[in-house]
Amino acid sequence: MRPTVHDIAAVAGVSLATVDRVLNQRPGVRHVTREKVERAIRELGYVRDVAAANLAKGRTYPFVFILPASDNSFMHALNAEVRAAVARSPVDRTEIRTIEVPAFDPAALVAVLEKLGEERPAGIALVATDAPDVRDAVDRLVKEGIPVVTVVSDLTGSQRHHYAGVDNIAAGRTAARLLGRFLGGASGDVAVLAGSMLVRDHRERLEGFATVIAKEFPSLSLLPVIEGRDDPELAHMLVADALSKQRGIIGVYSLGAGNRGLIRALKEKAGDRALTVIAHELTTHTRAALLDGTIDAILNQDAGHEVRSAIRVLKAKADGLAVIDGQERIRLDIFLKDNLP
Amino acid sequence: MRPTVHDIAAVAGVSLATVDRVLNQRPGVRHVTREKVERAIRELGYVRDVAAANLAKGRTYPFVFILPASDNSFMHALNAEVRAAVARSPVDRTEIRTIEVPAFDPAALVAVLEKLGEERPAGIALVATDAPDVRDAVDRLVKEGIPVVTVVSDLTGSQRHHYAGVDNIAAGRTAARLLGRFLGGASGDVAVLAGSMLVRDHRERLEGFATVIAKEFPSLSLLPVIEGRDDPELAHMLVADALSKQRGIIGVYSLGAGNRGLIRALKEKAGDRALTVIAHELTTHTRAALLDGTIDAILNQDAGHEVRSAIRVLKAKADGLAVIDGQERIRLDIFLKDNLP
DNA sequence: CCAAATTTGATGTACGTAAATCAAAATCTG
């Protein structure tokens, strides 16, 4: 049987009330007494029964998710996963509220964070816009003792407790190697379609991609990045244009959203030549394109995992418990047409 | 606030004791009364507070893991993950016991399962040996109401509640496409190193692999399968021999364990020619080989995920609760040298 | 319709922890 507060009291030779004071850092305990209790806790290997504690406290975890108001499949999926988590709220004692902020708008994000500082929720998860002001706002919250995790996109140099997202540099590198190997030593141009270079995850993917292409596949040359703003229409136009004008393109890497437009452009120009294409995020559109051969591989991050991981980590931090690292590492999924879920 | 048993009693117009009798299917409740209570439960959307219930019951979950006594890296990793779960036992109220059985020995496995039927643990996880007798033994346990999940290797046609492992046909298909694409249309022979064709996961991987190679990469021809019995020494000998004699080999797929021997053989023959190699399971050896270019891609299943998933599912089944499907799908990890964890 | 059987109600205790109250003891201050 695992030890209880009663056992601690007995071993430490103090009363239950004192043990409680120490455990819940209430005042009115002399230093020596506190040490006696802490020693007993260590000796017995006591770990508080979180379930019983939550029951007694009537505790719930008021969490806040801050999500960008972006109209693309991935953000919709992320939203849906948060809603699914909300549906499970009664069971896991969470009370999740979502706040939408304009995408790529540091000021708006900071304003929301500031207000949350007063509200003091049990934890905050946010899709970070990578700006110094945001970092400072997050660091203030952390200093005030509020658990904060970034989701999908991280915050450079901040003190956030955890990042629930993929390693985007590795993602870019992986895309490069897949593309390079699939092209099997052929020479030609590679087009890169991004959303915006203002977002950290896109920058990082490009960085990883460019590095590996340059170093390991010198027969391939990178064309200037096409910024499609994650907008299907714009992406379609720009890609179609590039494919018409740049006759040397043999590979395409789409590292952002708005793949609907990309796919349309690829199909229109399909007759022309064989293209090898790597894209990010598994959606109905990219899935279909993978199956019909328009896309050769899809790199994906599982939004459900990210949301659940963020919640688990916030909970653990709120309770001062350890997390299982292996469980919280968000992996980069690589999908070929054969291993689709 | 979520509804409690008191609310049900009030709404149904019965006493707390009666609600309790219905909830815990105790006898002594007239049919009409039972229906009144059940209606109230539905109306209120009551869900039993599992934490409080477990507290009251002093409940723990006695689970049993049945693992094969195989001496390879993957099984060691699986063992370690089970031990890690045991270390977390006090926190999540599990009491996990492991039983080792000889590998590939249906009779021994059946004997263990039979005995567990009397013991009636709260759940059983097993690495299944795919034989009719085993299937029957598992089905008996399931019929007796004991939750059973298979881990890593599934059981054909059984009633087990869940399978915590990867789709091995998909894994084989994926390996084929990676190999085919990496070889970029070249012609030649492909060697396959397996452990034993008596294990279902190996059979399935081969099946998926052969199918895709035949259909989509006709310029490649499969050599007869080399059975290395997951033994590094034997694998080394057989592969070295094959590489010497079969000069047309341009690709290798290692779908089982014992990769240490494979890697040694590959390095000895490295000077000869360029080989494209796909292997299963990320270990220190395969990781190093991936990094130094001896292996081109590694397909992996995360043992930690499998163990944790098995436990979550067993718990849910023991409590009669639903599982989150997306969370319990074990994914096939594809590692290139760029996205190693 | 009465006795027997079944069903229901009322009540209390328990699980491990949190939190509060009040009294008693120990320590500190001047």
Added chain:
DNA sequence: CAGATTTTGATTTACGTACATCAAATTTGG
């Protein structure tokens, strides 16, 4: 050393559920 202050102990209630007991009410059988 008295008095004020701080620290500690003892005890109680609560959280939501499980489970046991005993009495009261209701239904059933003959």
